[in-house]
Amino acid sequence: MKKLWIGTSWKMNKDSDSAQAWASAVLPRIEKLHPQLQPFVIPPFPYISSVSSAFDASVMKVGAQNMCWQEEGAFTGEVSPLMVKDCGGSVVEMGHSERRAQFGETDETVNMKVHAALRHGLTPLVCVGDSGKEKRWGVSREAVIKQVKIALYEVPDHQIPQVIIAYEPIWAIGESGIPATPQEAESMHFAIRRALRELYGADLADAMTLLYGGSVNLDNASNLLDQPNIDGVFVGRTAWNASGYVQLLEIANSKFSS
Known part of the structure; x- marks a missing residue:
């Protein structure tokens, strides 16, 4: 049975005290979750070590918001896969629309980071999404599936299930974002799954974890998690x-008792 993933990225928020307070408050609850529920958190890089040390790595996964595709070298301001692992990280977020728009992330560099993460036993969490204009133009599926295919270029079949895809429509992200309806989110996830099946066959495609992100809240999380192609x-x-x-975890946990 595939795990149900519930996670958050803090972006550029919190300090060391608030990071520790969050971990301390969440810790008692995650120890009582259904074993098929996978919580994860992606703090800013300075707090990966302290947050990861607060949890049992077999229960809560901790990740990094970005990573260089090189192991070391003259890459000022970057963080290597080895550094992520050394700090206790096991997941690497890559390709977020903010990094694409503000820091020059491209489909090609995302693909390079996917390969680097897999080489070092890290889980790539690849963010893909369509813009408001692409939605209006009716090319959302083409835009998103292009991002997926390039991210997975030349990834060996046996490593495909290790990659997580997070569909995050750009028009749904942020304080002023409009969340996708469960039906809209499921439609895109179905399209991604279908493209993956065409590339890798049903078994590998169905083994992949597809997440939805974009103005997820306590009111819409349950309906989103009920969709057949949304794995978290x-x-x-x-x-x-x-x-x-914790309330989101409770919502997800209830799916195993219903």
């Missing part, structure tokens, strides 16, 4: 508060 949610500000994240 990647949450922003709703989960930055420990109580919000």
